[in-house]
Amino acid sequence: MDYFAGIDIGSTAVKVAVIDEDRQIIGSKTAATGALVYKNAQTAFLSLLTEIGLSRKNITYLTTTGYGRKLFEDADETISEITANAIGAKQVGKPFGTIRTIINIGGQDSKAISLDEDGNVCNFAMNDRCAAGTGRFLDMAARNLEIGVTDLGEFHFNAEGTPAAVNATCAVFAESEIIGLLGKGHGREEIVKGIHFSIAKRTIRLVKRVGIEELLYFDGGPALNKGLVASIEDELGRRLVIPDIPQITTAYGAAIIGQESYCFEQEENKQQHADSKSALAEQYKSTLDPEYSATGSCGTSSCSSC
Numbered sequence: 295m296d297y298f299a300g301i302d303i304g305s306t307a308v309k310v311a312v313i314d315e316d317r318q319i320i321g322s323k324t325a326a327t328g329a330l331v332y333k334n335a336q337t338a339f340l341s342l343l344t345e346i347g348l349s350r351k352n353i354t355y356l357t358t359t360g361y362g363r364k365l366f367e368d369a370d371e372t373i374s375e376i377t378a379n380a381i382g383a384k385q386v387g388k389p390f391g392t393i394r395t396i397i398n399i400g401g402q403d404s405k406a407i408s409l410d411e412d413g414n415v416c417n418f419a420m421n422d423r424c425a426a427g428t429g430r431f432l433d434m435a436a437r438n439l440e441i442g443v444t445d446l447g448e449f450h451f452n453a454e455g456t457p458a459a460v461n462a463t464c465a466v467f468a469e470s471e472i473i474g475l476l477g478k479g480h481g482r483e484e485i486v487k488g489i490h491f492s493i494a495k496r497t498i499r500l501v502k503r504v505g506i507e508e509l510l511y512f513d514g515g516p517a518l519n520k521g522l523v524a525s526i527e528d529e530l531g532r533r534l535v536i537p538d539i540p541q542i543t544t545a546y547g548a549a550i551i552g553q554e555s556y557c558f559e560q561e562e563n564k565q566q567h568a569d570s571k572s573a574l575a576e577q578y579k580s581t582l583d584p585e586y587s588a589t590g591s592c593g594t595s596s597c598s599s600c
């Protein structure tokens with residue numbers, strides 16, 4: 295059995311996915327990218343292999359993606375995260391139909407990707423200039439509100455009053471705004487809900503740049519936050535397709551691309567082998583059978599047929 299691995303080395307988290315020949319996910323893992331990017335990515339990869347009872351030599355093809363992809367020198371291939379995300383979303387979204395728009399919110403950027411009917415990337419827009427509207431903004435807000443980032447969803451749904459207005463267009467100003475709202479006695483739940491709506495509005499402005507086509511797929515770590523999902527759906531007036539493990543779509547896509555590259559290489563080798571075999575056979579024939587000889591001589595001085 296061949297296994298294929300995809301490693302998505304993001305600005306905030308490393309995601310690893312291992313698939314089998316049928317593209318089933320055998321295991322996945324998420325770890326902090328940290329400062330020692332390559333070391334942390336390698337550790338996450340090897341520890342996932344141990345967890346699923348495999349070793350490095352069981353991985354037939356390794357593909358890396360994400361901002362740190364080039365640091366992983368022992369990869370067989372590196373691929374852009376836009377392509378890997380699109381391939382992963384196309385595969386994961388199959389039971390729902392054809393994915394045409396992807397919203398990806400990462401640790402430090404957000405993207406909107408438009409796919410054609412065959413699932414090929416036809417346009418994309420990216421915000422990587424400003425932390426507002428990204429996971430970093432949510433992490434900062436959670437810290438200021440003294441709650442875990444994983445609890446933001448629960449706080450959102452527990453809000454009873456009107457969501458607090460969070461208008462700052464910059465993460466640094468938004469931090470002051472959140473502190474100001476706390477000082478005025480706003481509840482953390484209402485502030486969280488306000489933050490989610492503020493990110494949702496920014497995200498929709500980004501998606502409008504590529505055009506909104508059904509089906510819409512939302513992934514990246516912040517897609518684990520059900521409050522943010524609800525806010526984007528509310529603002530859009532449409533449902534989003536959310537994968538079971540939204541953070542690993544891109545790593546999964548990279549693993550699929552690796553599987554395709556490997557199969558392509560195998561086919562090419564087979565073809566080359568077949569070509570050289572038939573060339574050899576022709577050569578062999580031409581030395582034995584004068585009919586095949588261009589000069590009419592088989593090259594053997596003692597041959598009576600020539």
Ligand code: ADP
Nearest residue numbers: 304305306307400401429444514515516518519
């Ligand atoms: P990148 O690829 O840029 O490193 P990710 O797609 O891995 O980014 O997303 C990282 C972000 O996801 C974090 O900054 C955090 O805000 C958010 N996140 C991660 N896990 C969770 C969770 N369980 N619930 C809510 N948000 C989460």
